[in-house]
Amino acid sequence: MHLLDKSRRGFLRGIFSRSTVIAILLIIQILFLSASFVWLEQYRFWLELLERALAIVVVLYLVNSEMDALSRVTWLILVMIFPLLGSLFLFYTKFDWGYRELKQRINHLINNSSPYLQDDETILADLKDITSTTYHLVQYFNRSSGNFPVYQKTEVTYFPIGEDFFAELKQQLLKAEKYIFMEFFIIAEGMMWGEILSILEKKVEEGVEVRVLYDGMIEFSTLSFDYTERLAKIGIKAKAFSPISPFISTYYNYRDHRKIVVIDGEVAFTGGINLADEYINQIDRFGHWKDTGLMLEGEAVDSFLIMFLQMWSITEKEMVVSPYLGNHEHLPESDGYVIPYGDSPMDTDKVGENVYIDILNHAKEYVYIMTPYLILDSEMEHAIRFAAERGVDVKIIMPGIPDKQIPYALAKTYYGALMKSGVKIYEYTPGFVHAKVFVSDSAKAVVGTINLDYRSLYHHFECAAYLYKVKAIADIYKDYLQTLSQCQEITKETLEARPPLQKVVGMVTRAIAPLL
Known part of the structure; x- marks a missing residue:
């Protein structure tokens, strides 16, 4: 009887949950729109005229647009298949309905952050003497909407696996004295988050300010809708970015995909690792989970602090920065340069993609890439192929066991053309690669959250660290070679031998890749 009551309570909670209510209201809106089109059938003649007029307008717009x-x-x-619906959908996505206020707020916060993100002229002068390519990339960062400076006195630690990242993160959290700021795309209840939460609760009791920001989409999957209130009860300030509501909006297309931890303004973490057990191989979802991360100590932490505060302050009256800046009293010596940077879908700057393309265009010996997804626009595909055609050794490591079958099938449609240009593609046979890594010429590297797909490059809030001549690049290179030893190279024969259904799915989805 007790088990029956428990089951009934669970069923009722599911029926009356926020997720269920939102799903029902969304379905009602979709049915209403469908009914509207049925009703409009009586005006078919006028609709056909409207369709043709809209199609002409859309074609002219697209021909003259800045889209890839x-x-x-x-x-x-x-638009060719669904003239009216396709045209209206395009206008809907381009008129900023649902996120105009968000866009204005973020731009305001970025402008207010500029006094805290200024380049050191001495560093710029030294960098200009050493290299023209990285110096000019810094010039681009200064002109981009985010304004991301270059730092020198920063120690960088590279983590080749989630377990190492997790162990160091716990140690640094335990050392916190003033504050802990955390921003993650995914937080899932389990061992990893449980141990971290235990530390955070302890730190709150010691008087440390703790803030946790996570993407609102996970309220449908890994956390309850009231999780921010649950955290508040133990003294943790928490927010869900862009929580899902019952109203259809393009707003929900833009997710917070960043992974940032800032401790006392002195230490920062980033990389591909979320706070869920598969990221540390505590559970097996897609074989062995390969991921990477970085820890920064020193001046460059300031940029990650600002990025966190910008996202946190979207729903605040003002953004408070000064009390949280690190003192940097004992700065580490570094012979290299670090540029933390972010990317936002609220502007026209494709910062994440442009940094990758810059590395490819200036590579002399090699560019080695790890990415879980490969859904390329024409600019990125051209940059990868051109680098290989110039004689640069371009290697890409992809998952051997995918987490999503459709993007996996779509990725394989790019293999043939890339391989024809000389790009070598490998799949990680033990499992899933979630790392986002570029390393080139033993001098440049990027580690962060930015995948090689449309969602990361166009639709998500992202972050990464660009490294130039720092010691950790040797560790990244070593890890890449170690990972490569566990991979199988894709050949023309193995590509052609893939299942027919996978080929068909890839071909069909290729046509709508930017919408995925």
Whole structure:
């Protein structure tokens, strides 16, 4: 009887949960829109005239737009098949409905952050004498909407696996004296988050300020809708970025994919690792989970602090920065340069993609890449192929066991053209690669959250650290070679031998890749 009552209570909670209510209201809105189109059938003649007029307008708009070539083709296909619906959908996505206020707020916060993100002229002068390519990349960062400075006195530690990242993160959290700020795309209840939460609760009792920011989408998957209130009860300030509501909006297309931890303004973490047990191989979802991360100590922590505060302050009256800046009294000596940076879908700067392309365009010997997804726009595909055609050794490590079958099938449609240009593609046979890593010429590297797909490059809030001539690059290179030893190279024969259904799915989804 007790088990029956428990089951009934669980069923009722599911029926009356926030997720269920939102799903029902969304379905009602979709049914209403569908009914509207049925009702409009009586005006078919006028609708056909409207469709043709809209199609002409859309074609003219797309031809003159700044979209990449594949996005324009995708929209043209959609409008060709569904003239009225496709045209209205395009206008809906381009008119900023649902996120105009968010866009204005973020731009305001970025502008207010500029006094805290200024380059040291001495560092710039030294960098200009050493290298023209990285110096000019810094110039680009200064002109981009985020304004990300270059730092020198920063120690960088690279973590080749989630377990190492987790162990060091716990040690640093225990050392916190003033504050702990955490921002993650995914937080899931389990061993990893449980141990971290225990530390955070202890730190709150010691008087440390703790803030936790996570993406609102996970309220549908890994956390309850009232999780921020649950954390508040133990003294943790928490927010869900862009929580899902019952109203259809393009707002929900833009997710907070960043992974940032800032402790006392002195230590920062970033990388591909979320706070869920699969990231430390505590549970097995897609074989062995390969991920990477960075720890920064020193001046460069300031940029990650600002990035966190910008996202946190979206729903605040003002952004308070000064009390949280690190003192940097005992700065580590470093012979290299570090540039933490972010990317936002609220502007026209494709910062994440441009940094990757810059590395590819200036590589002389090699560019080694790890990425879980490979859904490329025309600019990125051209940069990768051109680097290989110039004689640069370009290698890409992809998952051997995918987490999503459709993106996996889609990725394989790019393999042939890349391989034809000389790019070597490998799959990690033990499992899933979630790392986002570029390393080039033993001098440059990027580790962060930015995947090689449309969602990361166009639709998500992202972050990463660009490294130039820091010691940790040798560790990244070593890890890449170690990972490569566990991979199988893709050949023309193995590519052609993939299942027919996978080929068909890849070909079909390629046409709508920018919308995935």
